[in-house]
Amino acid sequence: MPANKFERKKIYYTPDSIYALLYDMHDSKSYTLCFDDINSIKICGKDNDDDAEYTVIYPGFIKNLNNIKRNENYLEIGSETIINDILKKGRNIIPRILAKALENTGPPNLRNILTIGGLIFSPEKRNKVYTALSLLNTKIEIRSYNSRKWLFIPQLFNHETPAIKPKEVPVKIRIPVNNYEIEYYKEISDIYQKGTELCFCGIASVSKHSITMCKFAAGNWGQDILREKEIEALLTEQKIPFSEKEKIRMVKEFAELFKKKYINFFPYEQKILINLFTDFIESCNPNL
């Protein structure tokens, strides 16, 4: 008789090196990868009910996954780095929108447990951090026993393929170091209705009173990340401050495009997002 899922013997692996981790994963048929203690357990591979044993792998003790490095071009954060460590050690290094997204992930006690890898791969927590990272051209290194690849963050979750394939593990994230003149982060959450939590991130570079680069993204409860490149293109090369006419035109175009494309958003969310977009445009004005 097949063993009951809840009666099966669990085997816990806490590898000390990355090679031991990759070997453990390669060796196990199905396993749970624990990024941290809360909500970020990812089941990989096919869970075979006939198996009497079930493997849990926790890579938190690997030193290489617990560090922050910086050079001229980019900032590298290990996937098992604790959120409060990132906020403390990288206080002056990490982009402001990422810092705000990380600060808003929970109370400080919880942030001493949560890891960046856990936040990216946990569907409930992904919302804020994932939205911020997707704007910052962040790459993530994913390793398996015999391969290594770099992916851009938006490539991770495209609804068709799973985020991590069996036997793969995220090792580090790499954030390019750039100075953005405008960094905008706003979060609106309703504690009574889970589906209405929203965050809006925007970055822009300005030179000689015109916007040279502009990006924005909005996320709701980890399911959809809104990125509207047509509107971003409209905003770039624009002279600032925006005239009232320009502002109204851009908000109108955004609202029309948004209502056409994103039916999944609730009407309440649609209204809020349009307001946030208007606020973002206004924050681009140098006078404010």
Add this chain to the structure above:
Amino acid sequence: MIIKFTLNHKSVSIDTDPGRKLAEVLRNEFNLLSVKENCVTGRCGACTVLKNNLPVPACAISMFTVKNCVISTFEEIAETKKYNIMKEAFAAAGCSFCDFCFHGKMLTIYSLLDSYDELTDPVIYKALSGNVCSCSDFDSIVKGIKIASIAIRRIKHARK
């Protein structure tokens, strides 16, 4: 699975299910009753312990992540001089806590006094946002923490 860790300055090992939560083990196996289980999601702060000198919710931590770590509970800090200073400071500020949140808040404040030299109101508010209890008003807690930090700083300067 045998898990070794340091608990209140003592090296201990326990043969237990690695999936068990730390709060449950501390209460039931080590009889440390200052660790209270309430929300079991790590949001209320009643079960706060120090893991490697950082305040963490014990109800959310699995035993296999505690391997070789240093765990301190209220029973450890209650014997320190710093705690006595904190106690006097809160009495001076007219602040009293209920029995349920007291140990968790004390541990959070203890680590807060360790980590920061200048304690501003927003820093204190942020640090205590993980300890949810409305038994005492925040203004008197902030006042007590500030008195305690000044007293601790004075002692440090006197030693120098």
